[in-house]
Amino acid sequence: MTIKVLVVDDSSFFRRRVSEIVNQDPELEVIGAAVNGAEAVKMAQELQPQVITMDIEMPVMDGITAVREIMAKVPTPILMFSSLTHDGAKATLDALDAGALDFLPKRFEDIATNKDEAIKLLQQRVKALGRRRVYRPVSRPAVAVPEPTRPALGTRPPLSQSLPRTASPSAPIRASGKSYKLLAIGTSTGGPVALQKVLTQFPANYPHPILLIQHMPAAFTPAFASRLNGLCRISVKEAANGDVLQPGCAYLAPGGMQMMVEKAGATGRIKIVAGSADMNYKPCVDITFASASKAYGGDVLAVVLTGMGADGREGARMLKSAGATIWAQDEASCVVYGMPQAVAAAGIATQSIALESMADAILKESGRV
Template identity: 55%
Template sequence: MSIRVLVVDDSGFFRRRVAEIINGDGRMEVVGSAANGREAVEMNASLQPDVITMDYEMPVMDGITAVRTIMQQRPVPILMFSSLTFEGARVTLDALDAGAVDFLSKNFDAIAKGTTEIRKTLTDKIAAVARKQSRVVTAPAPRRTEQRSLNKTELVMIGTSTGGPAALQTLFKSIPGSFRTPIVIVQHMPGSFTKAFAERLNGMSPLTVKEAAEGDVLKPGHVYVAPGGMQLMVDKRGGGSIHIHESDQRVNYRPSVDIAFASAAKHFGRSTLAVVLTGMGADGKEGAKLLKKSGSVVWAQDEESSVIFGMPLAVIKEGLNDEVLALNDIGPRLAKELG
């Protein structure tokens, strides 16, 4: 059965091009298009699509208001189109808070040309969130393992992608100001987004949250968000520090969870706790292998609480996880074990 998609944008040209890309994929079809948020709410009720693509700046009713209304009336996975600016980041984060599951760059040139990359990015994300809705993916039974002591943990590394912003906000609401272990977050985001996201986390957490910068010293009670478009590595010399590097364009993810995890495996070894949260793909799996070889503890988010189970599932399938935890349990466990 085809994935039914509703396209929402006030630009007729953009709606047509997005519809052409979606209809060109045999897995899905566009069942309707709306020019503003109010039409989107009405068509969501009447057409009952499986996924909605949504612009945020529209007349009559803006995209964020539409997302909130849809989540109240008939929840459905929503992908936001976003401008890659600092203000665009703030608006997109508001949309994710309202219930959207992920975002894509609103690149008129790429959409107009219908490049292979934009086609694949758009259709793969639609397929991924639709699978979540229908629960096609099923995880293997978690391995039965004894809980390992975390009393020698010096660093917490968190890797995530799709669904990560909302998941991280949920997690940090449970971590008290008394938490002293430095935390490094690697969230797949564009470069213009990570500063705004760090500021948002900082505003809701008693911990100090900042976008990581070259030479940052890993301090107790501090959280460092890897800058988008770059690669973050940690180093234990000098008491623990962060290094930011230009990314090789051949690396799929910028920042990459694998690269950050690998550096923690090399420099912190068994004193690392790695947490793999919701996300599309398998970034983090190879880094988790190196962490396990070094004696680190690895937690994975469970399927039920993941927006997209790809990243945690990749770790679980390889038997790299020590525990599988629901999102609502991760923060309290961190607070209990390391607080």
């Protein structure tokens, strides 16, 4: 059975191009095309597509408003197309706030190095989203959360409306009693949502430095780091070459580059390099994890969250060989169960944990609960 797709864009050329690419794959079928957000909301209700591709800037109703309305009326996996600019990054993150699950650059030459690769990537992303159910949020009792030690930027809702949800929380995680010097988290598709969900629950005095590796274009990582920094009690910054690791600070790998860590006296230091041209991912979880295994050995808690592919598996294998602890997000709470599945299936992860329980589990393991 084919995955039904609704294409939304005010450009007739782009609607036609995306439709052609989608229909080239026998597992995909375009069942409709909308020229603005208002039409997209109406067609989503009438056609019940399994995936929607959505432009951001459109007349009548913009893509962000359309995403919000679709997620309220007929929750559907949505892939955003955006420009690789600062404004495009901010708008894309706003779309993820509203409930979109993934994004791609609108210019196909920015997606990949050649036409065939770009076509394949778009088809893969659509299929990955089409295979996942979007769960309606479950009503839960309110939980008191301490006020941030510094004011949050804006009043955005949590990036969680469209996340898959487990039927019940995973079993409570008991702390192993092991001590750590570093937390490293790798993720891809669905990662911006997942990272915000986890990091906003950390206290300002979290005891270790945190490395964040999110597959994301270079134009997006400064805006994403800034957004997380405004919403979290810990500090979050885009990593820079030479940064000395500090407890309670998260360092986001810059898009288009590779982030490594090296020992510098009693602490660690960030090293940012361009990396080889043949690397599939920039940043790459494997590279950061591998460097952490050399710098910190077994004193690392590494977590692999939602994402396509298997990036992180080999780096996690090196970490585990050095004595580090590896956790994976569980299948039910992932947008795409690719990266976590890779480490779990290889026997590298010792725990598979639901996203809603991940922050609590990390805090317990780190001695903060």
